[in-house]
Amino acid sequence: xxxxxxxxxxxxxxxxxxxxxxxxxxxxxxxxxxxxxxxxxxxxxxxxxxxxxxxxxxxxxxxxxxxxxxxxxxxxxxxxxxxxxxxxxxxxxxxxxxxxxxxxxxxxxxxxxxxxxxxxxxxxxxxxxxxxxxxxxxxxxxxxxxxxxxxxxxxxxxxxxxxxxxxxxxxxxxxxxxxxxxxxxxxxxxxxxxxxxxxxxxxxxxxxxxxxxxxxxx
Amino acid sequence: xxxxxxxxxxxxxxxxxxxxxxxxxxxxxxxxxxxxxxxxxxxxxxxxxxxxxxxxxxxxxxxxxxxxxxxxxxxxxxxxxxxxxxxxxxxxxxxxxxxxxxxxxxxxxxxxxxxxxxxxxxxxxxxxxxxxxxxxxxxxxxxxxxxxxxxxxxxxxxxxxxxxxxxxxxxxxxxxxxxxxxxxxxxxxxxxxxxxxxxxxxxxxxxxxxxxxxxxxx
Numbered sequence: 001x002x003x004x005x006x007x008x009x010x011x012x013x014x015x016x017x018x019x020x021x022x023x024x025x026x027x028x029x030x031x032x033x034x035x036x037x038x039x040x041x042x043x044x045x046x047x048x049x050x051x052x053x054x055x056x057x058x059x060x061x062x063x064x065x066x067x068x069x070x071x072x073x074x075x076x077x078x079x080x081x082x083x084x085x086x087x088x089x090x091x092x093x094x095x096x097x098x099x100x101x102x103x104x105x106x107x108x109x110x111x112x113x114x115x116x117x118x119x120x121x122x123x124x125x126x127x128x129x130x131x132x133x134x135x136x137x138x139x140x141x142x143x144x145x146x147x148x149x150x151x152x153x154x155x156x157x158x159x160x161x162x163x164x165x166x167x168x169x170x171x172x173x174x175x176x177x178x179x180x181x182x183x184x185x186x187x188x189x190x191x192x193x194x195x196x197x198x199x200x201x202x203x204x205x206x207x208x209x210x211x212x213x214x215x216x217x218x
Numbered sequence: 219x220x221x222x223x224x225x226x227x228x229x230x231x232x233x234x235x236x237x238x239x240x241x242x243x244x245x246x247x248x249x250x251x252x253x254x255x256x257x258x259x260x261x262x263x264x265x266x267x268x269x270x271x272x273x274x275x276x277x278x279x280x281x282x283x284x285x286x287x288x289x290x291x292x293x294x295x296x297x298x299x300x301x302x303x304x305x306x307x308x309x310x311x312x313x314x315x316x317x318x319x320x321x322x323x324x325x326x327x328x329x330x331x332x333x334x335x336x337x338x339x340x341x342x343x344x345x346x347x348x349x350x351x352x353x354x355x356x357x358x359x360x361x362x363x364x365x366x367x368x369x370x371x372x373x374x375x376x377x378x379x380x381x382x383x384x385x386x387x388x389x390x391x392x393x394x395x396x397x398x399x400x401x402x403x404x405x406x407x408x409x410x411x412x413x414x415x416x417x418x419x420x421x422x423x424x425x426x427x428x429x430x431x432x433x434x435x436x
Contacts, residue, residue, distance in 0.1 A: 064295060064296065064299055067285065067295055067299070068291045068292065068295050071289040073286045074286065077282060077285055077286050078282065081282055081285070081302065084299065084302070084303075085302075085306070088303070088306065165399065168395050168399060169395055169396050169399065173395055175395070177386050177387055177391055177393070177395075177398045178387050180395045180398040180399060180402070181383065181386060181387065181398060181402045184398070184399045184402040184403060185402060185406065188403065188406065
């Protein structure tokens with residue numbers, strides 16, 4: 001019974017890694033669609049997210065089946081509950097990638113963001129992809145240094161998010177209201193994406209150390 | 219043992235109702251702070267959210283303890299897992315109320331939104347409070363008609379959310395970029411708040427009917 005449980009936990013972990021990998025691919029496609037105004041890449045990002053939604057529902061069902069059949073306690077129980085929470089965060093990350101892809105599709109054939117901010121959004125998108133790849137690795141090998149690295153990259157995303165507001169609210173901003181709306185939303189989506197990664201990293205850390213972070217769902 | 223379990227489930231439900239009630243209070247204060255530029259109400263909304271954060275962490279710990287001690291299966295198990303998910307959504311709703319309160323505090327003593335959109339935001343805020351109160355009632359009595367009503371009110375919030383973009387992107391919009399940013403963010407927060415309520419309502423319905431909604435985490 002114990003062996004079966006360990007196998008099932010390994011399966012849960014394996015599926016979380018697969019979903020995280022798709023999240024990274026989806027954000028990569030969404031951010032390139034956004035920056036290059038590529039509507040077919042936007043469609044691909046949205047299709048990846050549909051797959052992510054399916055996989056997270058299946059993973060949740062597996063986790064609930066494990067709870068029912070194996071009735072884990074203590075740390076084992078917390079691993080399964082954490083998997084449910086991590087799955088919910090990954091699902092939201094996929095949604096946020098889709099929102100960015102939808103902005104690209106909506107404005108097509110125009111570019112979403114005026115020239116002055118394109119570098120900032122390219123950087124934010126690249127950071128989000130790096131973060132999602134780190135998350136995939138963290139879920140694979142539980143190397144806690146990666147959790148710190150994710151937090152570090154998230155700080156960079158937060159700084160860029162603030163710089164978008166500085167740009168948009170600055171005197172030299174020449175964008176139309178539509179540009180301001182797009183920049184505000186896209187920046188918020190990138191910031192939330194990285195936040196979810198930090199939240200997942202804290203959960204993985206918590207399982208490693210047993211220390212509950214009060215702010216793990218920021 | 220069974221009686222203890224039923225008592226514990228009732229305690230979980232009772233706590234969810236308490237948290238939902240605080241969420242309604244927090245959004246009521248946040249939206250009045252936002253519309254009336256009342257910084258002390260904004261502080262109160264933020265304080266309510268801190269309480270919500272504490273209560274959701276405690277509720278999650280209780281739910282995990284119940285899973286470990288009672289080892290529920292089938293529908294009972296799904297009730298406890300759903301409680302964890304509902305708790306996470308309520309926690310996010312509190313965060314969104316805080317974000318709205320923070321916008322009010324940040325712009326004080328100025329009003330956040332220019333005159334032309336104040337009626338729209340007053341309406342969105344009032345709808346979010348109505349929705350949170352309906353949610354409190356739904357969690358109290360599982361009257362499924364309330365779930366449909368929540369969806370109906372959410373449709374109204376979505377329509378207002380779109381109308382904010384129409385206003386901001388229209389030719390008559392005279393707002394500064396700061397107004398555009400604030401309107402975009404506040405409208406998004408209101409919309410997400412209502413979305414979470416719909417998501418919770420679907421979970422309550424699912425427990426009532428056993429029908430899983432693929433889109434329950436929209």
